[in-house]
Amino acid sequence: MSSSQQSEPPRPSSHTAPESPNGAEGAQPSRTQVIRVPRLALLGVGLLLFGTGLTAASWPAAMGWLLILPIVAGIWVFRVRTVISPEAITARRFVGSDVIAWESVAGLHFPDRRWARVVLTDKSEKSLPLVRFDLLPQLAVASGGRITDPYAAAAAAAEAEAEAEARDLEDGDDGENGDEQAAKEQ
Numbered sequence: 001m002s003s004s005q006q007s008e009p010p011r012p013s014s015h016t017a018p019e020s021p022n023g024a025e026g027a028q029p030s031r032t033q034v035i036r037v038p039r040l041a042l043l044g045v046g047l048l049l050f051g052t053g054l055t056a057a058s059w060p061a062a063m064g065w066l067l068i069l070p071i072v073a074g075i076w077v078f079r080v081r082t083v084i085s086p087e088a089i090t091a092r093r094f095v096g097s098d099v100i101a102w103e104s105v106a107g108l109h110f111p112d113r114r115w116a117r118v119v120l121t122d123k124s125e126k127s128l129p130l131v132r133f134d135l136l137p138q139l140a141v142a143s144g145g146r147i148t149d150p151y152a153a154a155a156a157a158a159e160a161e162a163e164a165e166a167r168d169l170e171d172g173d174d175g176e177n178g179d180e181q182a183a184k185e186q
Contacts, residue, residue, distance in 0.1 A: 033142035035130045036081035045074045082128045086144040091128050102146050
């Protein structure tokens, strides 16, 4: 006789998402957004190390200083990031970092297709490394609504406009149908 063919739910492992407390499926999104250089950039650092290593090995006395370049690039890849959380914005640069409380933020500014700059209440600005305009939806979620999502606002406006247009068409159709019926009766 064969064993029971009933399926059992899988056991939780390190590869499965934790169960959410409200019973919803899947993992809950994190409220903290970390924006950093992709780790794939280390491949470029390795290639830079290879190229400068060959040059430095061929003439160590004159070209040995070139080995500093991949070290600097590697430090930049690991260090530079912007962390947006409901509590504050942390901008970590190659040298130094800033923690900016939300109470001192007046807005965001994107000058000339560069990284974002946060405008403070005292009218000064600080750069946010690696933050671009296309990341605003994630930043809006991580900021807890302090940063508005222009894409969501545009979608809501387009939806409201479509609903208004649909209502106008319905109202226009009713008026035309009434005119047609009045013409037929005469």
